[in-house]
Amino acid sequence: MKKQLGFLVDSDRCIGCFTCAMACKNQYHQENGVVWREVYPLKEEIYPHKERAFYSLACNHCENPACLNVCPVEAYFKREEDGVVVHEQDKCIGCGNCIRSCPYGAPRFNPVLKKAEKCSLCHQRLDAGLKPMCVLSCPVEAIQVIELSTLDTTGLVHYAPGFPKQPSLNPSVRFRLPKLPEVVRRKNHE
Amino acid sequence: MNSYEMPLVLFTVFSQSAIGLVVLSALRQVGGPDTDLRSIRTEWLAAGFVLLAGLTASVFHLGHPSGMVRALTNLGRAWLSREALTTTIFLAMVAAGLVLMRKKNNLWFSLATAAVGLLVLIAMGMTYSPVSFPAVNNALPFVFFSLTALLLGSSAGLMFVPESSRPMLTRVLTGSLIVALVIYLLVPCIWLSGGTIMKQTAGLWLASPLYWTRIVIGLVLPLALVKLLKGTQAWLWAVILIGELLGRAVFFADTVHTAVNMGGLY
Numbered sequence: 001m002k003k004q005l006g007f008l009v010d011s012d013r014c015i016g017c018f019t020c021a022m023a024c025k026n027q028y029h030q031e032n033g034v035v036w037r038e039v040y041p042l043k044e045e046i047y048p049h050k051e052r053a054f055y056s057l058a059c060n061h062c063e064n065p066a067c068l069n070v071c072p073v074e075a076y077f078k079r080e081e082d083g084v085v086v087h088e089q090d091k092c093i094g095c096g097n098c099i100r101s102c103p104y105g106a107p108r109f110n111p112v113l114k115k116a117e118k119c120s121l122c123h124q125r126l127d128a129g130l131k132p133m134c135v136l137s138c139p140v141e142a143i144q145v146i147e148l149s150t151l152d153t154t155g156l157v158h159y160a161p162g163f164p165k166q167p168s169l170n171p172s173v174r175f176r177l178p179k180l181p182e183v184v185r186r187k188n189h190e
Numbered sequence: 191m192n193s194y195e196m197p198l199v200l201f202t203v204f205s206q207s208a209i210g211l212v213v214l215s216a217l218r219q220v221g222g223p224d225t226d227l228r229s230i231r232t233e234w235l236a237a238g239f240v241l242l243a244g245l246t247a248s249v250f251h252l253g254h255p256s257g258m259v260r261a262l263t264n265l266g267r268a269w270l271s272r273e274a275l276t277t278t279i280f281l282a283m284v285a286a287g288l289v290l291m292r293k294k295n296n297l298w299f300s301l302a303t304a305a306v307g308l309l310v311l312i313a314m315g316m317t318y319s320p321v322s323f324p325a326v327n328n329a330l331p332f333v334f335f336s337l338t339a340l341l342l343g344s345s346a347g348l349m350f351v352p353e354s355s356r357p358m359l360t361r362v363l364t365g366s367l368i369v370a371l372v373i374y375l376l377v378p379c380i381w382l383s384g385g386t387i388m389k390q391t392a393g394l395w396l397a398s399p400l401y402w403t404r405i406v407i408g409l410v411l412p413l414a415l416v417k418l419l420k421g422t423q424a425w426l427w428a429v430i431l432i433g434e435l436l437g438r439a440v441f442f443a444d445t446v447h448t449a450v451n452m453g454g455l456y
Contacts, residue, residue, distance in 0.1 A: 040453035055453060066321060072261040072270040093260060094253015097270050101320035105449025114253030164448040164456055166321055 001149040004063065004083035005121060006172025008156070009055055012179055014142035016041065016054040023137035024058070027122070034108050036119040037134055042178070046161045053178035055162060056143055058119035058134065059106035060171030061085045067098035067107055067118070075116075083172065084121045092116055103164045104171065121145070148172055195442040197251035202314060203342070203434050204244030205277060206335050208237040209307035210343015212284060214362065216304035218355055219297050227295055231288060232350045238284045240346075245277065269316035276310040311335050323445050325381050325391035333373065334441065338434050340366040345412075345427040363426075364416055371409045374437070386456050387446050394444040401440045408433010 016039055024030075024037045037058040047053040061078075065085045068076035075091035076098070078084070087098075087107065092115040098107040099116055107118040122132035126145075130136070135143050153174065159165040160175035215233045249255045261274045283303040290296050315332025344363040351359060378401075381392035395401050412430050415423070448456070 038452075043454040045455050046453070057452065069267045070270060070317075070320065072264050072268045072274065073257065074264045091260075092253075093255075093257035095251065095261065095270065096253075097268070097317075100447075101322050103320075103322040103448040105322075105447065105452070109253075161455065162453045164452075168321065 002083065003081065004061075004148040004172050005126070006061055006083075006146055006148055006174065007058070007121075008144040008146045008174050008176070009057065009160075010142045010144070010176040011042070011053050011055055011160070012176050013140045014039075014054045014056055014178075015140055016052060017139065019137050019139060020056050020134035020143055023133040024119070027133040030108075030117070031110055031112050034110055034117070036106075036108065036117070038105075040162070042162050047178060047180075049180055051181065055160070055175070056134070056138075057104065057163075057173070059085060059121070060104055060169075060173045061121055062166075062172060063170035064168060066101045066103065066166075066169055070097045070101040072097065079123065082123075082126065084123045084126070086120050086123060087116060087118050089113070089115050089117060103166050103169070146174060148174075192443050192445070192447065194439045195251065196439075197247045197249070198442060199435060199438040200247035201244045201251070202318075202335065203338060203431070203438050204240045204247065205280075205310065206314075206338040207342035207346060207431070207434075208241035208244070208284070209280070209310055210339035210341070211237040211240070211346055212280075212300070212307050212343075213304040213339065214343045214347050214359065216297075216300035218351070218358065219295060219300055221358075226352045227291065227293075229350045229352055229355075230295055230300075231291055233347060234284055234287050234291070236346065236350065238281065238288065241277075241281050241284065245281065269313055273310065273313035273317045276306060276313050280306045280310050307339075311339060318441075322448050323387075323391075324385060324448065325388045325445055326441075330377065331441075334437075337366060337370045337373065338438075341370060341430050342427065342434060345430045349424040349427060360416065364413070367409055367413045367416070371405070371413065374405060374409065386451055386454065387448055390446040390451070391444065394446060395440060398440050398444050400436045401444070404433045404436040404440065408437060 018039050021035060021037045021039055039054050039056045041052045041054055061084050068085060073091050073093055075088050077086055079086060094114040096109060099109055107116045110117050125132055132145060135145055155176060156174040157177055158174060160177060211233050215230055249258055252258060262271055264271045265275060283306055287299055287303055290299055314335050318331040319326050321327050340362060344359045347359050348356060378392040378395045381388040408430055412426055415426060
């Protein structure tokens with residue numbers, strides 16, 4: 001297997017603080033309303049507890065990306081060295097086909113530039129030996145960059161409940177599922 | 191609910207109308223004594239203008255219309271590129287046909303143009319059936335688009351063809367109206383037995399006033415008029431066109447994307 005970077009989303013650690021999304025915004029200064037990383041609360045049908053659990057998601061840098069396959073102007077490419085899917089905004093004509101076609105809603109429309117844009121896994125930071133901003137900023141280390149060809153997948157899930165299953169795209173993301181809090185009760189004295 | 195994508199609504203409906211006109215015109219030349227060159231040329235001229243109107247509308251869908259020509263870049267992978275290429279070839283062939291058929295109709299060229307029109311329908315069907323919309327990630331867009339071509343092609347053709355060809359077009363129109371009515375009523379009901387996103391799509395379609403207006407104005411009313419008037423009237427095309435435009439708006443606006451349910455069961 002070729003080297004493929006992706007995200008490990010540790011939902012057991014995530015506290016839904018949105019620091020990852022804010023760090024991304026601080027780094028790239030997207031237009032109002034445009035976000036590359038979103039924090040999704042799990043619905044009660046998946047996580048039946050009054051406290052919420054979360055998935056922090058951005059582009060999944062799929063092995064077979066829908067955005068790359070549907071883009072009519074070849075504005076997307078996959079880096080040979082690490083499998084990161086990069087959008088070249090100079091080439092984009094703003095047709096929105098990638099936005100419609102990505103089942104994870106990763107590409108977003110920039111209403112000012114009238115072009116699509118998405119998470120690039122901070123590849124320029126990776127090249128400089130730095131962590132992506134979302135990973136760096138997370139106070140509970142709930143997001144990590146992983147290398148799928150060497151990853152120990154014990155305890156990890158590829159298609160977590162609440163995340164669309166698309167084997168044909170093979171998204172480069174793995175999840176650690178949230179555990180329900182344990183209720184500790186005092187024993188009744190006989 | 192997504193945006194109505196009006197440029198795409200106009201582009202798809204108009205181009206499918208043009209394809210329907212040309213395909214039915216070619217089939218008439220094969221199957222019948224219809225060699226009225228004047229009516230064939232008028233049909234092709236109308237198809238050319240409608241297609242041009244559709245292509246013009248499609249440009250307004252782009253954030254950067256000046257990059258329109260570059261949409262042909264990814265022919266190896268992107269169905270959108272193939273759609274752009276086949277539509278351009280189809281327009282060129284309609285224009286060439288008008289020149290070729292100045293004095294005599296050309297059956298083989300008409301059939302070749304109709305075949306390219308079918309390729310456009312296939313490319314369009316593939317473009318608008320991405321994995322992100324499970325309800326239409328199948329052959330349904332192609333079926334919907336083919337029905338639009340038949341409905342608008344036959345009803346528009348009635349404005350141009352000689353009296354001898356009207357029964358044939360009327361039969362095509364009546365049959366297409368019945369099939370379209372059954373399909374458009376059944377499909378949302380079948381989606382109700384699917385996964386979460388399909389169910390949400392069915393819910394939005396069935397709750398949409400546009401969907402029901404389209405069923406009544408675009409399908410039931412024309413069917414009743416065909417029956418009541420004992421034949422078809424040329425103006426029926428306008429009624430069916432309104433129905434198709436409303437139906438296409440529902441297709442783009444009310445078909446649910448998988449990302450809307452992130453964090454919930456699929």
